[in-house]
Amino acid sequence: MTEPLIALDHVSMVFKARRGGVKAVDDVSLSLEAGEVLCLVGESGSGKTTTGKIVAGLLKPTSGSVRFRGQDIWQMDKARFKAYRRAVQIVHQDPYASLNPIHTVFTILATPLQRHGMVRGRAEAVRRVLELLETVDLTPPESFLFKYPHQLSGGQRQRVSIARALTVNPELIVADEATSMVDVSIRVSLLNTLQRLRDELGVGFLFITHDLAIAKYFAWHGRVAVMYLGRVVEFSPTPALINDPQHPYTRALLAAIPEPDPDLTRRKGKLQLRSLDIPSLLHIPPGCSFHPRCPLFEAGLCDVQRPDLVPIDEKRLVACHVVARERTGTIAKHAASPVGISSDPVIGADLGEYGKESS
Amino acid sequence: MAAWQRSSASNGTPAPVLSVRNLEVRYFTRAGTVQAVRDVSFDLHAGESIALIGESGCGKTTLGLALLRLLPKGARIVDGEIRYRRRNGQVIDVLQLDQEEIRRFRWQECAMVFQGALNALNPVLRVWDQMLDTARAHAALSRDEVRERSERLLRMVQLEPERVLNAYPHELSGGMRQRVMIAMSLLLDPQIIIYDEPTTALDILTQRAIIEVLRSLRDQLDFSMLFISHDLPLAAELADRVATMYAGKIIEVGDVREIFYNPRHPYTLGLIKAVPPIVGELYDISSIPGTPPNLIEPPSGCSFHPRCPYARERCAREVPPLYEVGSLHTSACHYWQEVKLERQVVETGD
Numbered sequence: 001m002t003e004p005l006i007a008l009d010h011v012s013m014v015f016k017a018r019r020g021g022v023k024a025v026d027d028v029s030l031s032l033e034a035g036e037v038l039c040l041v042g043e044s045g046s047g048k049t050t051t052g053k054i055v056a057g058l059l060k061p062t063s064g065s066v067r068f069r070g071q072d073i074w075q076m077d078k079a080r081f082k083a084y085r086r087a088v089q090i091v092h093q094d095p096y097a098s099l100n101p102i103h104t105v106f107t108i109l110a111t112p113l114q115r116h117g118m119v120r121g122r123a124e125a126v127r128r129v130l131e132l133l134e135t136v137d138l139t140p141p142e143s144f145l146f147k148y149p150h151q152l153s154g155g156q157r158q159r160v161s162i163a164r165a166l167t168v169n170p171e172l173i174v175a176d177e178a179t180s181m182v183d184v185s186i187r188v189s190l191l192n193t194l195q196r197l198r199d200e201l202g203v204g205f206l207f208i209t210h211d212l213a214i215a216k217y218f219a220w221h222g223r224v225a226v227m228y229l230g231r232v233v234e235f236s237p238t239p240a241l242i243n244d245p246q247h248p249y250t251r252a253l254l255a256a257i258p259e260p261d262p263d264l265t266r267r268k269g270k271l272q273l274r275s276l277d278i279p280s281l282l283h284i285p286p287g288c289s290f291h292p293r294c295p296l297f298e299a300g301l302c303d304v305q306r307p308d309l310v311p312i313d314e315k316r317l318v319a320c321h322v323v324a325r326e327r328t329g330t331i332a333k334h335a336a337s338p339v340g341i342s343s344d345p346v347i348g349a350d351l352g353e354y355g356k357e358s359s
Numbered sequence: 360m361a362a363w364q365r366s367s368a369s370n371g372t373p374a375p376v377l378s379v380r381n382l383e384v385r386y387f388t389r390a391g392t393v394q395a396v397r398d399v400s401f402d403l404h405a406g407e408s409i410a411l412i413g414e415s416g417c418g419k420t421t422l423g424l425a426l427l428r429l430l431p432k433g434a435r436i437v438d439g440e441i442r443y444r445r446r447n448g449q450v451i452d453v454l455q456l457d458q459e460e461i462r463r464f465r466w467q468e469c470a471m472v473f474q475g476a477l478n479a480l481n482p483v484l485r486v487w488d489q490m491l492d493t494a495r496a497h498a499a500l501s502r503d504e505v506r507e508r509s510e511r512l513l514r515m516v517q518l519e520p521e522r523v524l525n526a527y528p529h530e531l532s533g534g535m536r537q538r539v540m541i542a543m544s545l546l547l548d549p550q551i552i553i554y555d556e557p558t559t560a561l562d563i564l565t566q567r568a569i570i571e572v573l574r575s576l577r578d579q580l581d582f583s584m585l586f587i588s589h590d591l592p593l594a595a596e597l598a599d600r601v602a603t604m605y606a607g608k609i610i611e612v613g614d615v616r617e618i619f620y621n622p623r624h625p626y627t628l629g630l631i632k633a634v635p636p637i638v639g640e641l642y643d644i645s646s647i648p649g650t651p652p653n654l655i656e657p658p659s660g661c662s663f664h665p666r667c668p669y670a671r672e673r674c675a676r677e678v679p680p681l682y683e684v685g686s687l688h689t690s691a692c693h694y695w696q697e698v699k700l701e702r703q704v705v706e707t708g709d
Contacts, residue, residue: 043562044562153650155650186650188633254638270571278564
């Protein structure tokens, strides 16, 4: 078996807070092949951004390992770590905050090129910067070279951020809500640009979003991992996740989401949740963290045992006792995990194979 | 009868609650005069809900603020009329009210919940004190009356009054704070409530809860709603009628189903095609080329013509009026007959 590009293995991240630790990411295992698109979907506080930062090597997890082509990134020597950091780039959410306001577009893009020795001399830098601007559809590129961020619109700034990520020829781009701050009419063209990068340059994407529509249109051929309170609760190919969600949380999300279609959206029933309020990360409920809100809640099971993420068919993984029992006849508890994921990291690493399109 | 089914009934009523005619708002800035709202006219009927949709910078928030005469310094209503009909049938011109009258008009007759309502509450006052302050600033009510109304309204938005009234804003979640703001907007029983982006920045499940709350309030109470949003799905959920704004103008108005299934303005069509449904197959999705215009010097003729796939030479020359394109459906496009929504399925889920 070839090593995946990036693999998170039982990764947890606890932030210190005044009132104890905040477990932002709790035992997450994920893997991404080269050129693959994986969407991390979740609401605020679900740990999706933290997971993205861990993948990009910007945060060191408190436990678990992050491997790049099979090598633990936090055990790498300097040169290897640098190569990894080049290969995995991040595009942040806010294009108004992520570009230095006192630098021109040229400086913003030429600096990493020079820093990483990708170009020699100013003439080559200019040539490469022009190429990059063209790649992200900022045309004519000459007109953008000496502009400052404040002279650009939100969408244009985000394109500069993407161009900056591309300076070092990455294999994976972690896009953290990269399209959520721009207007709808601009969003689609930004998504199209990203899609083209994926198709033409073979760049893989870890796409972090709270918007299932974005996940659907960007990752239709990829997979989606749904996060809730720091854990992955469902992991599935995108079409199946959108049209046949399994985890009660994913089902609630899809049932709740307003649609741009009056008849369709007004047919949606009332929320079938036992509680509206998301528990605080400081007091994560025992057992399944969704149990206080879950319509399938079974006392003595869901509030006691934590469900593991287990396969329910050849493509999908779900962390729910009730769904797992209905689909496979066994419950997804930690002690007896007959089909799926043991805590043995070697077996756990196989997780990346699930949820892929069999085609 | 569900709230959104009222549209036909309310469209038939002759006298609207709010009637805006040829409204013009300008911002006077060093860079020039920004024509934020241009020649806007519309009627809001009793019990009706209108969604004002458009992208950032199209003038929708400015329009909302102008209705309450809450424009910031440097902005002015330079022309137009805002006529408001009181419950007793008396019609007043909002633009002619003096300072004291406008203070009473706000909140008692027309309340507004601002964008970023999450930050609209004072962090150092308990919810109860803010309810009391708001009520007393705009009307003469006794403490007990305010208490009784607050409790009733908080229950209507699915909050526990005892707990919430004694809480400071930081002790409440975003969704709870938004519901507090909604309850507060209803405190003086206004005829009109303007909601500016009521669900933006809230999680999906919380958004759904807010939508359910607004629906049930409209079933129980008697008020009209004007909500301002860039979010098409929200308009599909809550509006009886939808008005699309572009470059300071209302460019299409119609019944919610008309607008979503039979849009007749290329810009509305573009917005709808950029935001396809989530559940179901993969539809084609397209963007609107170009960027929104500068409102200091809006394009000649139809402001949308530089970005419009249907545009011809006439569009750069002639400002399109709002053409009658269907029953209670108007569109400001010379070539509205050619505009048609067709959705193509790119792939099915199998």
